[in-house]
Amino acid sequence: MNGKIDKDLLTHLINEVNSMVTEEIKIMEVCGTHTQMIAKLGLKTLLSSKIKLLSGPGCPVCVTEEKYIDRAIEILNKYDVTLATFGDLIKVRGSKVSLQEEKSRGKDVRIVYSPLDLIDMAEKNRGKQIVFLGVGFETTAPIIALAIKTAYDRGIDNLYFLTSIKLMSPVLHYIMKEANSQIHGLICPGHVATVKGSDYFKFINREYLIPAAVCGFEAIDIVGGIYYLVKQITQKRENAFQNLYKRCVSSQGNINANMLLDEVFDILDGEWRGIGNIEKSSLQINKKYARFDALNLFVVENQDVKVSMNCECKDILLGKKTPEECKLFMMGCNPRSPQGPCMVSTEGACAIAHRYGGGSIE
Amino acid sequence: MNDKVLLRYGDGGKHTNLLIRNIFYKHFHNDMLVNYHDASVFDLDHGRLAFTTDSFVVKPLVFPGGDIGKLAVCGTINDLVTAGAKPLYLSCGFIIEEGFDIKLIEKIAESMGEMCRKTGVKIITGDTKVVEKGAVDGVFINTSGIGVVQAGYQPKTIQEGDQIIITGGIAEHGTTIAVERFKIKVEGNIKSDCSPLNHIIERIQPKLESIRLMKDPTRGGLATALNEIVEMSGKGIRLLEKAIPISSEVKSINELLGLDPLYHACEGRLIIIVEKQNAEEVLDEIRRCEGCEDATIIGGFDLIGVHPRVVMETYIGGRRIVSPLEADMLPRIC
Numbered sequence: 001m002n003g004k005i006d007k008d009l010l011t012h013l014i015n016e017v018n019s020m021v022t023e024e025i026k027i028m029e030v031c032g033t034h035t036q037m038i039a040k041l042g043l044k045t046l047l048s049s050k051i052k053l054l055s056g057p058g059c060p061v062c063v064t065e066e067k068y069i070d071r072a073i074e075i076l077n078k079y080d081v082t083l084a085t086f087g088d089l090i091k092v093r094g095s096k097v098s099l100q101e102e103k104s105r106g107k108d109v110r111i112v113y114s115p116l117d118l119i120d121m122a123e124k125n126r127g128k129q130i131v132f133l134g135v136g137f138e139t140t141a142p143i144i145a146l147a148i149k150t151a152y153d154r155g156i157d158n159l160y161f162l163t164s165i166k167l168m169s170p171v172l173h174y175i176m177k178e179a180n181s182q183i184h185g186l187i188c189p190g191h192v193a194t195v196k197g198s199d200y201f202k203f204i205n206r207e208y209l210i211p212a213a214v215c216g217f218e219a220i221d222i223v224g225g226i227y228y229l230v231k232q233i234t235q236k237r238e239n240a241f242q243n244l245y246k247r248c249v250s251s252q253g254n255i256n257a258n259m260l261l262d263e264v265f266d267i268l269d270g271e272w273r274g275i276g277n278i279e280k281s282s283l284q285i286n287k288k289y290a291r292f293d294a295l296n297l298f299v300v301e302n303q304d305v306k307v308s309m310n311c312e313c314k315d316i317l318l319g320k321k322t323p324e325e326c327k328l329f330m331m332g333c334n335p336r337s338p339q340g341p342c343m344v345s346t347e348g349a350c351a352i353a354h355r356y357g358g359g360s361i362e
Numbered sequence: 363m364n365d366k367v368l369l370r371y372g373d374g375g376k377h378t379n380l381l382i383r384n385i386f387y388k389h390f391h392n393d394m395l396v397n398y399h400d401a402s403v404f405d406l407d408h409g410r411l412a413f414t415t416d417s418f419v420v421k422p423l424v425f426p427g428g429d430i431g432k433l434a435v436c437g438t439i440n441d442l443v444t445a446g447a448k449p450l451y452l453s454c455g456f457i458i459e460e461g462f463d464i465k466l467i468e469k470i471a472e473s474m475g476e477m478c479r480k481t482g483v484k485i486i487t488g489d490t491k492v493v494e495k496g497a498v499d500g501v502f503i504n505t506s507g508i509g510v511v512q513a514g515y516q517p518k519t520i521q522e523g524d525q526i527i528i529t530g531g532i533a534e535h536g537t538t539i540a541v542e543r544f545k546i547k548v549e550g551n552i553k554s555d556c557s558p559l560n561h562i563i564e565r566i567q568p569k570l571e572s573i574r575l576m577k578d579p580t581r582g583g584l585a586t587a588l589n590e591i592v593e594m595s596g597k598g599i600r601l602l603e604k605a606i607p608i609s610s611e612v613k614s615i616n617e618l619l620g621l622d623p624l625y626h627a628c629e630g631r632l633i634i635i636v637e638k639q640n641a642e643e644v645l646d647e648i649r650r651c652e653g654c655e656d657a658t659i660i661g662g663f664d665l666i667g668v669h670p671r672v673v674m675e676t677y678i679g680g681r682r683i684v685s686p687l688e689a690d691m692l693p694r695i696c
Contacts, residue, residue, distance in 0.1 A: 010678045033620075042680020087620075087692040111692065113544045113619075219678050335688045346620075346692075357683035 018048040031189035032059035032347030039356035054319040060136045061345035065273045069094030085133040115147035122159040134163040139191040142257035145264040160294035170281035176208040185229035186212040197253025198243035211240035274313040313340035323353035367462040372492025389475030390485040402486035412447035415506035427553030431470035435477040438507040444576045446515030455489040455504040514570035520595040525641035527634040531607045536626025557630035572640035582687040585624040589686035598665030604677045607656040
């Protein structure tokens with residue numbers, strides 16, 4: 001996707017988008033990878049200032065609640081366990097400290113790339129209890145479910161899962177129902193759609209009458225998605241939903257992955273960092289696999305944490321504000337000292353705006 | 363000798379001597395080292411000297427394209443090269459964990475000896491310590507180096523319009539290490555770019571007057587190195603995304619992992635800032651060097667009137683900031 005023809009096509013689409021826009025249009029992209037790609041392309045510097053691209057709550061690390069991190073740290077401190085985690089979850093602070101700080105104090109915290117590596121780790125270290133921190137959306141949930149099922153099938157008895165898996169559709173309902181939601185169009189997360197299918201996101205258009213498109217992650221996917229949405233919005237077409245990522249996403253999604261999710265998890269209410277409780281928005285390990293649930297073995301205090309958040313992450317996660325509109329952005333809130341969830345992860349909206357300069361680089 | 367490093371191999375007695383003679387002297391062999399003195403004495407041509415030191419604690423110790431020994435020699439040679447110096451002599455200090463495999467120590471020493479022969483650099487003094495198991499992780503190496511600064515070279519003030527050359531594909535070392543560290547099962551030809559750069563400075567010697575500055579983009583990668591240059595010079599860089607050489611393997615693996623090649627360490631590449639009128643000529647010379655066929659001009663100091671920073675012109679024509687590395691990169695979750 002570097003050739004002249006492709007660049008010409010992109011330039012053409014961007015020019016078309018800019019010529020169609022006469023008044024402000026707000027488009028939300030929900031997935032952190034989309035947010036990152038938009039910033040890496042410098043897309044906001046090419047689009048009309050009337051187009052506002054807003055980031056949603058699609059960064060799994062950002063929406064992982066403080067209480068969850070606190071529990072992980074409590075297990076690490078009270079019991080002789082190895083704590084395994086994905087990527088930059090290690091940097092996220094609970095109400096007091098992060099796993100990275102605990103690791104630097106000599107605690108056994110390891111980063112794994114795939115939950116299936118846990119099976120190897122558990123089999124090779126039978127004398128050690130291993131706790132995996134399973135976070136993410138519908139995207140990572142199937143591989144966590146597969147690890148749990150594999151552990152069950154192989155009779156592994158030293159591997160446990162502390163989960164905080166979120167569902168995308170309940171949070172989107174929440175955003176759309178918010179009284180001040182002024183989003184005109186939505187770029188749906190291509191990774192989630194790969195698992196759940198494009199039909200999973202049809203409700204956006206059906207119930208809230210705004211156009212939506214499932215998009216991939218190349219420049220042409222994103223620019224094509226914006227072109228499609230702006231066209232529907234400016235021509236005031238209400239019945240507009242498209243799967244623009246057909247090379248990876250079918251209407252029904254990955255049936256095997258969904259069967260696995262149904263087998264291993266129940267759907268319960270979930271706590272979202274910066275947002276609060278959302279009904280039926282999380283996946284929890286069900287009764288059959290309950291012995292793998294870390295909370296059934298390790299006793300942790302169930303204290304509610306009151307975290308005072310001075311920043312405007314909630315409004316940013318809900319698409320009401322951009323990072324630059326937060327009073328703390330670059331003024332005391334930065335990746336080294338994040339004040340709120342959006343600055344925590346490399347895929348958080350504020351961290352991305354901080355790193356790539358958002359729409360303004362002057 | 364035992365097949366494992368024992369604590370007594372570091373006690374300064376007979377066994378230390380065996381380790382030094384049977385492994386280090388064998389591979390580092392040169393007339394100045396083997397005279398058994400604690401310090402080597404040498405003559406130098408009149409001129410300006412460059413002196414540097416670095417410690418190497420890389421994991422894994424052996425990786426596709428190199429090992430900690432090759433890295434230690436190349437790293438120190440390359441630090442001298444960035445000062446415009448011809449590297450001459452190195453020291454090396456080993457801190458080895460008790461129980462370390464002797465064959466692996468020999469392999470590391472062999473790599474170091476090979477790099478020295480290839481570059482004409484001599485290891486002329488050294489030190490060996492063996493510490494209790496757990497006190498270090500395998501082996502740590504410190505190398506110091508001394509070289510003579512080449513006539514015609516001294517760092518100069520960067521001027522508007524100066525061009526930036528990178529001598530080859532970026533992120534190959536860092537991506538190789540990431541693949542090993544995260545145990546990613548990938549097929550392909552990914553290997554570290556770890557190599558000495560002294561031949562480049564020999565090639566461009568007649569043009570050294572036109573070179574403003576040289577820097578090797580090691581820890582923190584190209585992005586961090588360029589940001590350091592901006593901070594030092596107070597002048598902004600316009601970086602051209604489509605010009606930055608990145609192999610398709612490196613690009614694909616980083617996309618898969620959610621990592622950014624701009625921040626991966628290079629261990630055999632040089633950033634050369636050169637005055638505009640000589641940039642193409644210098645580039646032509648560099649491209650004649652072994653392993654520098656992909657050398658290219660990736661941008662210049664031509665951001666006038668803006669806050670000094672590195673701004674990338676993306677391949678679709680957008681613009682964005684390239685920040686220095688904030689913290690270690692980790693694979694993305696989603």
